[in-house]
Amino acid sequence: MAKPDDRTVRTRRRSDGARTHEQILATAMELASVEGLGSLTIGRLARELDLSKSGVFAHFRSKARLQQQTIEAAREVFEREVLEPGLDAPDGLARLESLCEAYLSYVERGVFPGGCFFAQLLAEFDAPRGPIHDEVVELQRGWLALLERLIGTAKERGELDSSVDAQQLAFDLYAPLELANYLSVLRRDPTVVERGRTAIRATLTSAGRREGDRNRLGGRPTKE
Amino acid sequence: MAKPDDRTVRTRRRSDGARTHEQILATAMELASVEGLGSLTIGRLARELDLSKSGVFAHFRSKARLQQQTIEAAREVFEREVLEPGLDAPDGLARLESLCEAYLSYVERGVFPGGCFFAQLLAEFDAPRGPIHDEVVELQRGWLALLERLIGTAKERGELDSSVDAQQLAFDLYAPLELANYLSVLRRDPTVVERGRTAIRATLTSAGRREGDRNRLGGRPTKE
DNA sequence: GAATAAATAGTACGACCGTGCTATCTATTC
DNA sequence: GAATAGATAGCACGGTCGTACTATTTATTC
Numbered sequence: 247m248a249k250p251d252d253r254t255v256r257t258r259r260r261s262d263g264a265r266t267h268e269q270i271l272a273t274a275m276e277l278a279s280v281e282g283l284g285s286l287t288i289g290r291l292a293r294e295l296d297l298s299k300s301g302v303f304a305h306f307r308s309k310a311r312l313q314q315q316t317i318e319a320a321r322e323v324f325e326r327e328v329l330e331p332g333l334d335a336p337d338g339l340a341r342l343e344s345l346c347e348a349y350l351s352y353v354e355r356g357v358f359p360g361g362c363f364f365a366q367l368l369a370e371f372d373a374p375r376g377p378i379h380d381e382v383v384e385l386q387r388g389w390l391a392l393l394e395r396l397i398g399t400a401k402e403r404g405e406l407d408s409s410v411d412a413q414q415l416a417f418d419l420y421a422p423l424e425l426a427n428y429l430s431v432l433r434r435d436p437t438v439v440e441r442g443r444t445a446i447r448a449t450l451t452s453a454g455r456r457e458g459d460r461n462r463l464g465g466r467p468t469k470e
Numbered sequence: 471m472a473k474p475d476d477r478t479v480r481t482r483r484r485s486d487g488a489r490t491h492e493q494i495l496a497t498a499m500e501l502a503s504v505e506g507l508g509s510l511t512i513g514r515l516a517r518e519l520d521l522s523k524s525g526v527f528a529h530f531r532s533k534a535r536l537q538q539q540t541i542e543a544a545r546e547v548f549e550r551e552v553l554e555p556g557l558d559a560p561d562g563l564a565r566l567e568s569l570c571e572a573y574l575s576y577v578e579r580g581v582f583p584g585g586c587f588f589a590q591l592l593a594e595f596d597a598p599r600g601p602i603h604d605e606v607v608e609l610q611r612g613w614l615a616l617l618e619r620l621i622g623t624a625k626e627r628g629e630l631d632s633s634v635d636a637q638q639l640a641f642d643l644y645a646p647l648e649l650a651n652y653l654s655v656l657r658r659d660p661t662v663v664e665r666g667r668t669a670i671r672a673t674l675t676s677a678g679r680r681e682g683d684r685n686r687l688g689g690r691p692t693k694e
Numbered sequence: 695g696a697a698t699a700a701a702t703a704g705t706a707c708g709a710c711c712g713t714g715c716t717a718t719c720t721a722t723t724c
Numbered sequence: 725g726a727a728t729a730g731a732t733a734g735c736a737c738g739g740t741c742g743t744a745c746t747a748t749t750t751a752t753t754c
């Protein structure tokens with residue numbers, strides 16, 4: 247017990263470094279969600295965290311790696327704040343609904359101060375070629391694939407009409423999520439998220455109702 | 471014929487300046503639509519146009535004015551490429567549809583190489599405060615107001631059900647337009663625009679159909 | 695043709711960028 | 725307690741940024 251106490255027993259110095267690393271990435275995510283990953287700067291991070299430029303730099307050894315790791319860190323936040331709660335619902339339509347709601351809630355709670363990190367990333371790197379663009383393509387593909395998978399399951403279970411086009415419905419759901427994010431940040435007003443909820447509800451209702459209504463060919467029943 | 475020839479007779483120097491000014495702004499719009507207005511740089515413009523930095527600078531006398539004028543120039547493109555053709559349709563639902571189609575066509579044609587200039591601007595300046603943010607708020611307000619006005623007219627004419635919430639429907643239409651833009655740039659594949667068309671069609675059909683169905687389906691929002 | 699004014703180039707300055715190299719401090723290990 | 729190794733700081737470099745200030749060129753005007 248003369249040695250460092252049990253809670254800090256494994257290499258104080260080592261853990262200090264890891265802690266700083268995390269703090270840097272946390273700040274990097276916040277800054278990037280507001281101003282974009284492109285205008286994320288090592289000097290700016292150093293100022294923000296009261297570190298020296300070289301102190302920050304040493305943790306990543308290149309700006310590209312800083313960007314990579316920032317994206318990876320944001321992916322973990324997204325997983326924890328959206329995917330985990332969103333997918334924690336009974337298989338099928340319920341899980342699809344729950345995932346959309348998890349996203350909207352994540353926007354509403356302002357998990358990132360500049361709105362969804364990946365919506366920012368999508369808009370920033372949709373056009374400029376490079377490794378980040380490729381990463382974004384991959385991430386988007388994954389997100390849409392997840393939606394399509396859930397839709398597929400809901401169809402198999404008869405909770406969505408079998409004539410539903412999974413890719414189209416994924417698009418129809420994704421669109422209001424994305425717009426709710428942008429607009430709720432633009433006007434500093436999370437009320438817009440409610441528009442997204444309404445849109446999601448209407449779309450899902452419409453996609454689910456058709457089976458029962460097949461002969462009547464009902465459209466989307468509700469607004470508001 | 472010793473004098474400048476007839477085609478260049480009116481103030482060569484004067485018109486040279488105006489011409490250069492236009493060229494700078496044209497390049498600025500292209501660059502900004504791809505990489506963002508924030509990373510638009512005077513030196514970069516100069517290189518791109520084979521001018522000196524100071525030559526470019528002289529046309530604007532500050533970066534802020536360059537940004538302002540770039541936005542204004544893009545507004546004019548948007549007006550010419552979207553608003554004019556979009557609003558050139560019979561009043562009412564037809565005009566609303568036509569406007570959405572005009573936007574999708576503008577995305578499909580790749581009028582800006584990085585996708586819709588204003589979608590880029592929205593994502594880039596939704597969070598960071600400043601004069602550009604304020605300008606974007608204004609532009610978005612105008613766009614949504616336009617959609618809502620057209621919806622209102624269509625309702626008055628009985629082409630959309632009177633129970634339709636204009637703000638909500640404007641959101642529902644805007645969302646797929648925006649997503650179609652981002653995704654069509656991300657994958658270099660204008661096919662995605664077709665997803666947007668389908669979404670718009672479904673939403674408008676749904677909003678228009680209810681009136682005829684009032685008795686059968688319950689014209690008012692049927693909440694389950 | 696001299697004067698004028700507009701368009702463009704040249705040069706310089708301070709700020710910040712990413713990154714390399716070296717020094718300092720401190721916890722762990724022998 | 726000397727050696728080690730990891731975390732951080734300091735400093736220097738070349739590059740680009742926005743922006744002044746000063747030429748230079750050229751078309752128009754007198």
